[in-house]
C-alpha cells in the first residue's frame with residue numbers, strides 16, 4: 001500500500017501519511033505529497049486540503065537514513081514549495097511531534113491545527129545541520145525572530161499551547177478527533193480568498209535590523225552549549241538572512257549553509273550519535289517476547305550523594321519510593337537534600353510547586369529494612385565496599401519479595417559476587433547511575449552472569465521511563481565508562497613527568513570539547529579519594545599534594561590554586577613538586593603540542609575501548625560512544641571516542657599507541673591492518 005493515501009470528504013481532500021514508525025519524509029512520502037497536491041489542483045470539486053498522519057506522530061522530519069546518499073527527487077524543498085503554492089488552502093493537522101522537515105511541511109501549509117499534546121520543533125541543529133527546507137526563513141516570518149531563534153538554535157521543541165500563543169498554530173483541537181477537526185477547519189477557510197502564505201509574510205520581521213542586539217545577546221547566552229559545534233552559528237546566520245534578504249535569497253543562503261553542514265564531519269558524527277543512542281536500547285540476544293516485570297514501587301538503600309539523586313529520578317517519573325538509611329540523621333539529611341534540589345529546580349521554573357509536592361508525597365523515608373519487603377525493585381547505593389555490599393544483598397534476599405529486582409549502583413565492584421550472596425542471582429544486576437544522578441542522562445546497566453532476560457529487559461524499559469539513555473555493560477572493573485577513565489588518568493600522570501603541565505593537559509582536552517580535563521576532575525572529586533593518610537610516604541605526586549593539604553577544591557587547592565570564586569589558577573608550588581618528581585624519574589623533559597597531549601591521553605582510552613569490545617563487555621562500539629558522550633561529556637560533535645578513532649584512522653591510533661610503548665589490543669590492531677573501522 002502507498003505510504004500516502006488520499007480520500008475525499010465532500011469538498012475536502014484528506015491526505016494521509018502512513019509511514020511507521022515516525023512518518024519520516026522519505027522519498028515515497030515526498031512523492032506522495034507532491035502527487036496529492038496535484039490531485040487537489042486538478043479536481044474542481046475540491047476546495048481545501050488537509051494533511052495528517054497515521055500512527056504515533058505527524059512527520060518527525062526528513063528521513064535521516066537518506067543523508068549522505070545520492071538525492072532522490074522530489075526534494076523536500078520542492079515539495080513544500082508546491083504545497084505553499086497550492087491555490088486551494090492546505091491545513092496541517094498535527095499530533096505527536098512535528099519536527100524538522102515535518103514542521104517545515106506544516107509551515108508551508110496555509111493553516112496549522114494541533115492537539116494539545118503535540119510538540120513542534122526544528123531539532124536539525126542536534127544533528128549538526130540546520131532546517132533545509134525553508135524552515136529558517138518561514139519560521140521567523142510566522143512567529144517573529146525572538147521566538148524562532150531559540151527554536152532553531154537550540155533545537156528544543158515547544159508545546160502546542162506555546163505554539164498557539166506565538167501564532168505557529170492557528171487552533172488547538174480535541175485529542176480524539178483530529179481528522180474531523182481538520183476537515184471542519186478546512187471547510188471553514190475554503191471560501192476565503194487570501195490564505196496566509198508563510199514565505200511572503202513580512203509582518204513579524206519588517207522592523208527588525210539584523211544587527212539587533214538580541215542576536216549578540218542570544219549568542220552570548222548560548223555560548224557554553226554552542227562551544228565547538230558548527231551548526232548553531234550557521235542557524236543564527238540563516239535567521240539573520242531571513243531578515244536581511246528577500247525570501248528567495250534567504251532560502252538560497254539556507255541551502256548553501258545546509259549543504260556545507262550536511263556533508264561535514266560534525267553532522268556525520270551527530271547522526272551517528274542519534275542512531276547510537278537508539279541502538280544502545282537494543283539487547284541483541286534477548287527475544288522480543290520476553291515479558292516485563294511490573295514496577296510500581298522502588299526501594300533505595302543509602303540516602304547519600306547517589307541514593308538521593310537516584311530516588312529523584314523515580315519520584316519525578318511518578319514511582320513510589322522507599323528510602324532506607326542506618327541512622328535518623330543521615331536519613332533526614334538525605335531527604336532534605338532531595339527537597340532542596342526540587343525546590344531549586346522549581347525556582348528555575350522546571351517544576352511547579354504542585355509537582356514538587358506530588359514527588360515528595362511519593363517518598364517514604366525509613367530506618368527499617370523490612371519496609372522494602374513489597375518493593376518491585378531495590379537499588380543499593382551504600383558505601384563502595386564489597387563486604388558492606390555483600391551484607392546488604394544477604395539482607396535484601398531475606399526481606400524483599402520474590403520476583404523483585406535487586407540492583408547495585410556500584411561504580412567498580414563485581415556484581416556477580418553480590419548476586420552470589422543471594423538465592424536469586426537471576427534477579428540481580430547493576431544499575432550504575434552517574435553523579436549528579438538526577439541530572440546525568442547515562443545509566444550503565446550491568447548484566448551479571450546470571451541476570452535473567454526479563455530482569456534486563458525491565459531495566460532497559462524502566463530507564464526510558466525515567467528519561468535515561470541506557471547502555472548494557474558486562475561485569476568488569478569499572479564497567480565501560482570508568483574502565484576507560486583509568487588509562488586516561490594514568491597517561492595524564494605519566495605526561496606531567498615528561499614536561500607537560502597539568503593546566504596544559506587540561507586545556508588540550510577542554511579545547512577538544514571535554515567539560516574538564518583530568519586534573520580539574522581530580523580537584524573536583526577530591527585528591528584524597530582512596531588516599532591513605534596514615535601510610536602516606538610522599539611516594540607519588542598525589543601523596544605529596546594531600547600531605548600538604550592540597551586535597552582539591554574542597555580545601556581551596558589541589559593541582560590548582562583556587563580564588564574566592566573557585567576560579568582555578570596554575571600553582572607554582574605544584575609545578576615545583578612535579579619538577580622534583582620528574583628530576584627523580586630521569587625522564588627526558590620536553591614541550592608537548594596540544595595534539596600530542598590528546599594522543600597520549602585519548603589513544604589509550606580507545607585501546608581500552610577495543611579491549612572492552614574484544615571481551616564482549618560492550619555489545620557494540622557505538623555503545624561505548626553513547627557512554628562517553630552521556631556520562632562524561634565527551635564532545636558529541638566528534639561522535640564519541642570510537643567514532644573519533646574511525647575519523648582519524650585506526651592505523652594512526654595504532655601507530656600512536658606503539659610510539660607510546662603501549663600494548664595494542666589485538667582487535668584494534670587487526671582492524672587497523674585490514675583498513676576497517678569500528679562503526
Ligand code: 3HC
Pocket residue numbers: 021022024057060061062063064065076097099100101102104123124127130131132133135275278279
Ligand atoms: N529518520 C529516520 N529514522 C528515524 C527518524 C528520522 N527522522 N526519527 C526517528 N527514526 C527512527 C529511529 O531511528 C527509531 O528506529 P529504530 O526503531 O530502528 O531504532 C524509530 O524511528 C523510533 O524512534 P525513537 O526510538 O526515537 O522513538 P521515540 O518515540 O522515542 O521518539 C521522535 C520519536 C521524537 C520522533 C524521535 O525519533 C526523534 O527525535 N526523531 C528525530 C527527529 C529529527 O531530528 N528530525 C529532524 C530530521 S532532519 C530534517 O528534518 C532536515 C530537514 O530540515 C531538511
Ligand code: NAI
Pocket residue numbers: 301302303304305306307324325326330380381382383384385388392409410411412432433434435
Ligand atoms: P555516600 O557516602 O554519599 O552515601 C552512602 C550512604 O549509604 C551513606 O549515607 C550511608 O549512611 C549509607 N549506608 C551505608 N551503609 C548502609 C546500609 N547498610 N544501609 C543503609 N544505608 C547505608 O556515597 P555515594 O557517593 O552516594 O556512593 C554510593 C554508591 O554509589 C557507591 O557504591 C559508589 O561507588 C556509587 N557511585 C558513586 C558515584 C559518585 O560520584 N559519588 C557515582 C556512581 C556510583
